[in-house]
Amino acid sequence: MTAEDDEHSTPPDESRPPDDGDGVLDRLSEAAETTGPDADSRVPPTEVADPDTETPQSDDEDADDGVSLELFYDALEAEGRPVVTAQQVARRLGVTQAEAVEDLDELADAGRLQKVDVQTDPVVWYPTEWGQLASRERVVLFPKRREIVVDNPTQYTRARLSQFAHLVDTTGDREGRGRGYLYRIRQEDVWQAPFDDVSDLLAMLRSVLPERSPHLEEWVEDQWKRAHRFRLYTHEEGYTVLESATESLMGNVAMQKLDENHVYAPISDTETWVRDESVAAVKRILYDAGYPVEDDRDLEEGEHLDVSLGVELRDYQQDWVDRFLEQRAGVLVGPPGSGKTIAGIGALAAVGGETLVLVPSRELARQWRAELLANTDLSPDQIGEYHGGVKEIRPVTIATYQTAGMDRHRSLFDSRRWGLIIYDEAHHIPSRVFQRSADLQSKHRLGLSATPIREDDKEAEIFTLVGPPIGTDWGKLFEAGHVQEPEVEIRYVGWADDMARNEWASSDGRERHMLAAMNPAKVFEARRLRARHPDAKTLIFVDYLDQGEQIAEALDVPFVSGETRHHHREAYFRSFRDGNLDTLVISRIGDEGIDLPNAELAIVASGLGGSRRQGSQRAGRTMRPAGSALVYVLATRGTSEEDFAQRQMQHLAGKGIRVRETSHDDYPRDDTSATEQTE
Structure with a gap:
């Protein structure tokens, strides 16, 4: 984020002892005492090394040995007390009491610690700055529950956890202080972990946890074996x-x-x-x-189709294709902008058989046709579309899920010996109307989805009907610079005026949610953010037509919705892509199935009642190989939008993307322009 963001961030309360916080760690630690976790859970917290530096971060860089401030914090946390004696420090750190006293005195002389005489012991010690202890990363494992709790996790830690654990919940205040992450390791997380061998999975697990847990590792190994029985x-x-x-x-x-x-x-x-x-x-x-069942059958290759790629695959895309050819079935799970469609076309060329591509909409069918013509040597008469508008069966046929699932179109499957089925936006597969397409188990099957998550918790069906996930490590693509990691900020906004707030307070149900979503303060906030980033290509997402029109009028930019004529819509997108238009307001038609150019800035003004997948897809509109990527999610403070915003961003947080939160309430009572009120 820009430097201006810091003006609205409240500094940590350094006078507050860490035990006064309401993070997940504190609550689960109390629960652990009542449930009696085994000995493996009694682990000293640790600090994970910053991946951008050669050594772990330290608050006392001058201390080469002995009791540093960092080690003192470790001793405090291990004791579970706000103050400690030199004897306790010595025991926890494995030094003599005399050495501990000498080093603690030096830290006290430097103003890093405070000490006080008490009756029960000559001297006790405590940190000068409680805020430094409260803001440190702490990792605690509860092996019997297979839960990992991390307070203030680094991005490095979250990226690693995303490889084998499921993010269940996050807590903390709106400025991100005392942020706690609760992860759970489920059976399916082990079954689908992107590793070739259980030893690689265990190595990743050990790189995050403070110390070895035989209890948990034994369970992980058992689950790995289950996936190969x-x-x-x-x-x-x-x-x-x-x-x-x-x-x-x-x-x-x-x-x-x-x-x-x-x-x-x-x-x-x-x-x-x-x-x-x-x-x-x-x-x-x-x-x-x-x-889980390993599928090692000899799958059909279909009628031969000679296809040459006209584009060179990136290294990771080629790795995806190679892994798919080895498995013959799988789902590419990469971030938006990583080129899953091109990788799918690469798989098509590698299989070399007639191919059926299933998509959720006609517009995606047309986009697939354009991509195939642009990136292969296939001729137009080798590519057919099969949906409500046209019904052509060709060596490469692109059909909608709905049409393919109808009994009267069964000939679509029976008329060719398909060697490959590609399921684009594969999260649609579990829906009842799409189940018919999953009967094609004798074919090579490739799914594509940045967000294979469903609100009905049926994502497991995607992997059983199509194949196991491939390419789930978003962090590696971010680190390599192939895809720009977005900066995501949830901005909790107040009400623009008492009338709007009172109208919301007196309503209920669907109307109450709609009024929170259409809070007039969001119009001002959109103008302010647009003024802050004047050169950024910007997409503003809305779920309500009236709000879209209000924001578009305030910014003097087009609003594209389902009511926009197709040729006008395409003209706006083309102008946006060419750089002649720098801002578009767009309804939920932009969430999926439209060839919408990537933006540098995304503002989600409403839509927070939607799914986690919708939140990820909207954020994904900013993901591309280069440049900045900013996402602002606007939520009316004190309403259900707060929970919706956190839920929508949970999938991104689970992938290791940092999601910060800020609160804003400085809105003018007149129509003062955003350019005059910028932060």
């Missing part, structure tokens, strides 16, 4: 076989869950003959039983 393979005579690692697993798990609708007959104590039409059901049933 069943597999499907093609028998030499051409039929599909389900194989288990042991006779017990086949008899006590598979045969207890599956019936004659799924399998024909046993072949051996560890193998059974599977009905081809029931492969998807078998994988889903065993997944629900806690055993």
